[in-house]
Amino acid sequence: MIISETELQSLLQARHAAPHDLLGMHAASQRKQRGLVVRVFLQDAAACTLVDLTRGESHPMEQLAPEGFFEVFLPRRRKHFHYEVRVTDYRGQERRVKDPYAFWPTLGEQDLYLFNEGNEHRIYEKLGAHLRTVDGVAGVAFAVWAPSASQVSVVGNFNAWDGRYHPMRVMGASGVWELFIPGLGEGELYKFQIRDQQGNTRVKTDPYGTYFEAPPNNASVVHNPRRHEWNDGDWMERRAQNAASVDRPISIYEVHLGSWRRDPNDPARLLSYREMAPQLADYAVEMGFTHIEIMPVAEHPFDGSWGYQVTGFYAPTHRFGTPDDFAWFVDHLHQRGIGVILDWVPAHFPRDAFALAEFDGTHLYEHADPRKGAHMDWGTLIFNYGRNEVRCFLAANALSWLDRYHIDGLRVDAVASMLYLDYSRKAGEWIPNELGGRENLEAIAFLRHTNELVHRYYPGVITIAEESTSFPAVSRPVSEGGLGFDFKWNMGWMHDTLRYFSKEAVHRKWHQNDLTFGMLYQYAENFVTVFSHDEVVHGKGSMLFKMGAWHIPEKAANLRALYAHMWAWPGKKLLFMGGEFAQSHEWDYRRSLDWHLCQYPDHEGVRRLVQDLNRLYTGDPALGAGDLDPQGFQWLACYDHEASVVAYLRTSRDQQSALAVVGHFTPVVRTKYRVGVPRAGLWREVMNTNSEYYGGSGLGNDGARHTEPVPADGHPQSLLLTLPPHTTTIFKWSGA
Numbered sequence: 113m114i115i116s117e118t119e120l121q122s123l124l125q126a127r128h129a130a131p132h133d134l135l136g137m138h139a140a141s142q143r144k145q146r147g148l149v150v151r152v153f154l155q156d157a158a159a160c161t162l163v164d165l166t167r168g169e170s171h172p173m174e175q176l177a178p179e180g181f182f183e184v185f186l187p188r189r190r191k192h193f194h195y196e197v198r199v200t201d202y203r204g205q206e207r208r209v210k211d212p213y214a215f216w217p218t219l220g221e222q223d224l225y226l227f228n229e230g231n232e233h234r235i236y237e238k239l240g241a242h243l244r245t246v247d248g249v250a251g252v253a254f255a256v257w258a259p260s261a262s263q264v265s266v267v268g269n270f271n272a273w274d275g276r277y278h279p280m281r282v283m284g285a286s287g288v289w290e291l292f293i294p295g296l297g298e299g300e301l302y303k304f305q306i307r308d309q310q311g312n313t314r315v316k317t318d319p320y321g322t323y324f325e326a327p328p329n330n331a332s333v334v335h336n337p338r339r340h341e342w343n344d345g346d347w348m349e350r351r352a353q354n355a356a357s358v359d360r361p362i363s364i365y366e367v368h369l370g371s372w373r374r375d376p377n378d379p380a381r382l383l384s385y386r387e388m389a390p391q392l393a394d395y396a397v398e399m400g401f402t403h404i405e406i407m408p409v410a411e412h413p414f415d416g417s418w419g420y421q422v423t424g425f426y427a428p429t430h431r432f433g434t435p436d437d438f439a440w441f442v443d444h445l446h447q448r449g450i451g452v453i454l455d456w457v458p459a460h461f462p463r464d465a466f467a468l469a470e471f472d473g474t475h476l477y478e479h480a481d482p483r484k485g486a487h488m489d490w491g492t493l494i495f496n497y498g499r500n501e502v503r504c505f506l507a508a509n510a511l512s513w514l515d516r517y518h519i520d521g522l523r524v525d526a527v528a529s530m531l532y533l534d535y536s537r538k539a540g541e542w543i544p545n546e547l548g549g550r551e552n553l554e555a556i557a558f559l560r561h562t563n564e565l566v567h568r569y570y571p572g573v574i575t576i577a578e579e580s581t582s583f584p585a586v587s588r589p590v591s592e593g594g595l596g597f598d599f600k601w602n603m604g605w606m607h608d609t610l611r612y613f614s615k616e617a618v619h620r621k622w623h624q625n626d627l628t629f630g631m632l633y634q635y636a637e638n639f640v641t642v643f644s645h646d647e648v649v650h651g652k653g654s655m656l657f658k659m660g661a662w663h664i665p666e667k668a669a670n671l672r673a674l675y676a677h678m679w680a681w682p683g684k685k686l687l688f689m690g691g692e693f694a695q696s697h698e699w700d701y702r703r704s705l706d707w708h709l710c711q712y713p714d715h716e717g718v719r720r721l722v723q724d725l726n727r728l729y730t731g732d733p734a735l736g737a738g739d740l741d742p743q744g745f746q747w748l749a750c751y752d753h754e755a756s757v758v759a760y761l762r763t764s765r766d767q768q769s770a771l772a773v774v775g776h777f778t779p780v781v782r783t784k785y786r787v788g789v790p791r792a793g794l795w796r797e798v799m800n801t802n803s804e805y806y807g808g809s810g811l812g813n814d815g816a817r818h819t820e821p822v823p824a825d826g827h828p829q830s831l832l833l834t835l836p837p838h839t840t841t842i843f844k845w846s847g848a
Contacts, residue, residue, distance in 0.1 A: 113176055114140050114149050114185060123153060124177055124276060127307065129263050131279040136213030137192050140185060147187040152197050152211055154180045155277050159200040163208070166193040173197075179276065194247075210294035215246050217283060217290050218253040224286035227257075230500030233565060236426055236512045240320030241302060241334045244292065251294035252334050254280065254302070256318065257501055258472035259287025261306045266291055267315065268302035268331070275305035275313070287501070301331040303466075308473025317423065317466050319477075319505065323435055324424045327413045330466050332424075337516045340439035344446035344518060351451070351520060355571035358598045358638065361736025362574075362684040363726050364453060365401040365692070366644055367392065368418060369409065369432055372689050374704040385433040385441035393448040399692065399719075400726025403451035405523055407645065409438065410457070413464060418645070418701055420525060421492060422457050423467035425509045428517070435516075442518050453521035453576070454513055458506045458558075459530050460492040469493055477502055483543050487529065489536050497530075498554035507562045514570045521574040522566070524597070528580045530555040556595065563596030574598040576640060587638040602639035602683055605630040610647065613674050615660045617756065617778045617838075624753035627775075634682055635742040641683035643691055648699045656694040656718075661838075666779065668694055668714040669808060669838035672721050672801035673777060676840035679725040680762060680773040682739045693719040717807025728799060728842070733764035734771045741765060748772060748787055749825045757835065759787045759825075770845040771798070776835035781811065785833045788825030791845050794818055795831055799842035811836040817843065 113120075115134060122128040123135070140149035150162050152173070157180040160173040173182035182197075196208050219238055226232035227239075244253040254266045264282075265275035270293075280289035289304075307313045317324065321332035354360060373391060375381040383391075396404055409432075411424025419429070428438035442452050461477070463469045468477045478493040479485030485494050496502050513519045529535045534542040534550045545553050563575050577586050577597040588594025612626035648654050659670035671694055679685060690705045694715045697706060709715040729735045738744035748759035756777040763770045772789055776782060789795065796816045802808035817831045824830035831843070 113174070113183065114142055115151065115176070115183060120176060120181065123279070124179055124181065126265055126275045126279060126305070127263055127311075128279060130281055132213050132281045136211055137195070139190070142185050142187070145187045146190070147185055148189040148192070149183060149185050150195065150211075151181070151183045152213075153277060154182070154197070154199055154209065155271055155274065156180065156201045157182065157199045158202045161198040163196045163198055164193055165195055170198070210249050210251070212251075212278065212291055212293045215249075215292045215294070217281070218242075218244055218246065218292050219255055219283060219288065219290055224283055224288055227288070227504055228286055228500060230504045232504055233508055233511055233569070234515075235504050235508045236320050239288065240318050240322065240426070241332065243298065243334070243336050246292055246294075249294045250297070251292055252296040252300065253290070253292045254304075255288055255290045256280070256304050256320075257286075257288050258304070258306050258476070260309060260474040260476065261289070261472040262309050262311070263307040264289040265305045266293065266302055267305045268300055270296060270300055270302075273303075273315075296334065298334050298336060300334040301325060301329075302334065303331055306472050310473065312473065314470075314473070315466065316471055319468060319471070320426050321411075321424055322427050324411045324427050324430055326430055330413060330423065330464075335435060337435045337439075340436050340443065342439070342443055342518065344443050347446035347449070348518065351572035353572070355567075358574060359737060359740040361402055361730040362640075363401050363729055363736075364403045364405045364640070364684070364686040365396055365399065366405045366407070366686055366688040368407045368645065368689065368699075368701060370415070371699070371701050371704060373707065379704060382431055385428075385437040388432065389441040389444040393445050393450055396445075396450045397448055399723050400730060401450070402730065403453050403520065404445065405453040405521075405686065406455060408455040408457055408525075412462075414462075415701060417462075419455065420457055421460075421462040421490075423462060423464055425505075426512055439517055446518065451520040452518075453523055453574070454519045455525055456510060456513070456522040457525045458495065458509070458562075459524075459526035460487050460490060460494055462492050477505070481543065483537075483541055484533065487536075488541075496554075497552070497558040503558050503561065506558065507565055510562050510566060511569060514566065514573055519573070521576060523576040523578060524559075525578055527559070527577040527586070528583070530559065531579070531581070531583050560590045560596050564590055567596070576601065579603075582633075585637075598638060599640045599684060600637045601642045601644070601686075602630070602637075603642075604633070605639070605681070605683070606642055606647070609674070609678070610643075610658060613660060613670055613777070614658050617660065620660075620756045620777055621753045624750070624756070624758075627758050628750045630681075631745070631747070634745070635740070638740050639683040640686050641678055641681060642686040643678070643688060644686060645688045645699060648688060648691070648695075652698070654695050654698055655691040656696055661779075664714050665807070666838065668718060669802070670777070671718055672806055672808070673775060673838050673840045675718070675722060675725060676799055676801045676842065677758075677773070677775050679729050680735065680760075680771065680840070680842060682745055682762075684739055685726075685729065687722070692722040713807045717805070721801060721806045724799065732769055732771065732844070733766070734762045734769040738762065738764055746790070748774075748789065748827075755782060755785075757782075757785070761790065772831070772843040772845070773840065774833065774835065774843070775840040777838060779837045781837060782835040785835050786822065786824045786830045787833060788823065788827035788830045789819060789845075790827050791848075792819045792821075792829045793848035794846045795843035796846050797841060798844045800836070800839065801841070802836035802839040808839070809836065812841065813843075816846075
């Protein structure tokens with residue numbers, strides 16, 4: 113035996129940090145004779161023979177331990193050669209294997225340097241598990257970052273989850289551990305067994321894993337995420353052409369895939385990505401939405417988190433199929449003309465023992481101090497955005513969804529919680545930044561960095577911030593001192609407007625400011641006007657039942673008036689599923705939407721209205737093509753709080769299109785109501801939410817009104833209108 117007993121035991125106990133120094137082929141000497149020694153450590157091996165593929169020779173190997181450790185010394189051999197091992201197991205069956213420890217590393221020094229520097233933008237192609245062919249031999253290259261580990265092994269169904277048989281080597285000071293295992297292929301389950309500096313072991317899933325098995329095991333699955341053959345070239349070309357301007361019609365349908373629609377014959381069964389795509393595409397096209405936004409589909413163990421507590425940042429969830437199925441889903445929507453925006457969650461991650469938390473026995477991905485590293489509200493952990501490798505992990509993750517799955521936009525969740533060190537914390541529960549302030553300077557730098565990378569590599573992809581404070585310049589370019597997002601959710605408008613519409617009509621005259629205040633800051637950011645999933649959960653009521661009225665028909669009338677006001681107000685649009693047909697119940701992630709309600713006029717009428725609003729919004733340049741231009745908005749009248757009336761004008765950049773919007777939010781009919789307008793002539797009534805088609809009474813303005821030479825609201829002419837109860841009416845100027 114050439115190997116020392118101490119070295120042998122370190123391998124048998126999975127404690128050796130440099131297994132490639134002992135296993136495989138090495139120069140050695142025995143009894144003063146120089147030569148080569150070959151050692152293998154193979155599971156279920158009763159006997160082993162070394163096969164010299166160069167000379168065609170065979171050399172029986174000596175068993176040094178019954179666990180499967182074998183060694184052979186070849187005297188007078190100096191030059192390394194290719195070999196295999198013929199193994200006989202304890203059942204007498206024979207197999208030939210390639211030795212993992214006969215291969216050079218699959219990672220280069222430049223890869224590791226850029227990763228440690230935080231600038232390897234495609235690190236997802238290097239770390240994780242990747243199908244490789246090395247020296248003509250097919251297998252899987254594994255790599256994981258665990259700089260404080262004392263030893264790391266790949267474990268899986270191929271070695272009975274025994275960490276002794278595939279120990280990895282550490283790549284210098286990079287903290288990356290690597291191993292190429294020949295003979296493995298797609299479908300193998302695996303994890304990393306990590307021994308910390310105290311000798312304790314933990315078994316972790318792959319942070320860069322592309323596919324995962326279902327809980328409770330949560331193993332990573334070897335998978336090639338690039339097998340799908342894309343057919344969305346026309347879409348991708350158009351998307352790139354749109355990069356010059358973000359001020360174009362964008363109407364987003366927010367969807368939770370597990371509860372949008374289920375199998376009607378088996379309500380407990382989730383539809384697959386491939387089943388859902390045609391149905392969702394048909395519906396989005398029918399309704400006139402330009403994009404869908406998917407609540408997080410990155411792998412997560414707990415359904416009740418809705419996907420916001422991610423454990424597999426690089427993997428589409430297994431719940432609806434494989435990564436190939438998800439690619440097919442996106443491809444199909446693109447071919448139907450629908451963009452796909454993904455909820456992306458870099459703000460926090462859960463404490464699950466199998467995932468990122470205390471990954472190598474230290475606080476590797478998170479801050480050690482809970483005053484910086486723990487979210488009080490959600491019981492989750494906060495990424496250490498200042499650590500190069502963590503920044504690299506997250507920025508590359510954003511890019512990977514755009515690269516592998518052609519995603520058209522990222523809506524970044526909980527940005528406010530990233531920006532502020534004192535987010536949801538009391539005095540003494542947070543640590544100021546180096547300047548003494550409350551801003552998380554490292555998170556700010558990370559967001560800017562990521563937005564710049566997204567726009568550099570993928571022109572036409574949009575990024576959207578869910579940011580609930582007044583942090584400045586969220587949707588301004590980094591070059592101008594902004595965070596670099598294209599858009600920001602307009603949370604202020606949403607809260608003010610819902611507060612207004614939740615009141616009974618008799619009280620609304622005291623709250624006119626809720627409807628008008630938003631214009632004071634409307635053009636400070638590029639806003640998306642939103643009614644998202646957050647507004648219809650946790651006892652907040654559905655959109656329908658938020659309305660300040662007693663009866664369903666009146667609630668539906670209020671909701672129709674609200675939606676028309678929303679679509680006419682500046683800003684891109686987002687509406688959560690179910691809201692478009694006035695779902696009665698709060699959203700429940702465990703069940704399908706109540707599609708049967710569409711048989712009733714109060715619900716189907718709202719759906720028809722949203723359909724027509726999308727058509728008006730995407731078809732008229734005064735709306736979708738001028739959302740971000742302050743010259744495209746003008747108040748006509750916002751003073752009549754007694755009547756609860758607001759009126760405003762939307763105009764196109766070329767001034768060829770003008771829309772007058774009149775909202776009336778009380779239950780009475782107001783006849784001969786005068787509104788001043790800047791243009792004389794015919795104004796056609798292109799939208800009346802009181803139309804019988806939408807479930808209203810049909811009262812309106814006979815399809816059009818001519819101006820009268822009667823001054824009003826600062827204009828030399830005006831329209832004399834009938835304002836139906838709880839109605840928003842939109843008039844389009846049609847010339848003198």
